[in-house]
Amino acid sequence: RRNQQRLLHHQTVHVFSVNVGDAFAIDCDPATRRHGLLARIVFIQQLRRFTATPEVDSQVLMLRAALDAAFALNSRLRGYVLDEQGRVRPNVLAFIDGRRCRDRVKLDDVLAPDSEVHVLQALSGG
Numbered sequence: 001r002r003n004q005q006r007l008l009h010h011q012t013v014h015v016f017s018v019n020v021g022d023a024f025a026i027d028c029d030p031a032t033r034r035h036g037l038l039a040r041i042v043f044i045q046q047l048r049r050f051t052a053t054p055e056v057d058s059q060v061l062m063l064r065a066a067l068d069a070a071f072a073l074n075s076r077l078r079g080y081v082l083d084e085q086g087r088v089r090p091n092v093l094a095f096i097d098g099r100r101c102r103d104r105v106k107l108d109d110v111l112a113p114d115s116e117v118h119v120l121q122a123l124s125g126g
Contacts, residue, residue: 039111041066043077044120051076063096064107066117081119093122 039060043053056070071078083089088104095101095118101109111117 037113039066039113039115039117041070041117041119043070043081044118046121047077047080047119050080053077058111059113061111062107063094063101063109063111063117066111067094067107067119091122092119094119 037059038057041056041058043055045053047053052074054070054073056066056073058066058069060066060069067081071081081089081092086105088094088101088107093100094104094107096109096111097115101107103109
């Protein structure tokens with residue numbers, strides 16, 4: 001299990017189909033990613049102190065499905081990103097192609113095939 005977590009810290013996983021609760025992850029030709037055919041989900045490095053944060057390349061079309069793909073690979077990650085009602089926690093932000101996600105509850109933002117989603121901690125204070 002420790003080796004698996006170590007691998008997930010720096011692993012990119014390609015997800016081609018996500019059903020409720022499970023993901024089918026396979027490696028694909030790196031050229032697919034280079035040509036912008038997969039959306040990429042990246043979690044900020046600070047989360048790595050607490051749990052594995054895989055980068056996920058995905059063909060899913062909605063933000064929630066993309067996050068679910070990552071959570072399927074590491075269920076502990078869900079608790080750091082979403083609250084008990086499935087909403088993005090107040091101290092977490094999700095950006096899609098440099099724009100903040102529209103709805104922190106539904107997470108129904110549409111992803112383009114070449115989108116990059118960055119999930120990071122919100123900063124507060126002065």
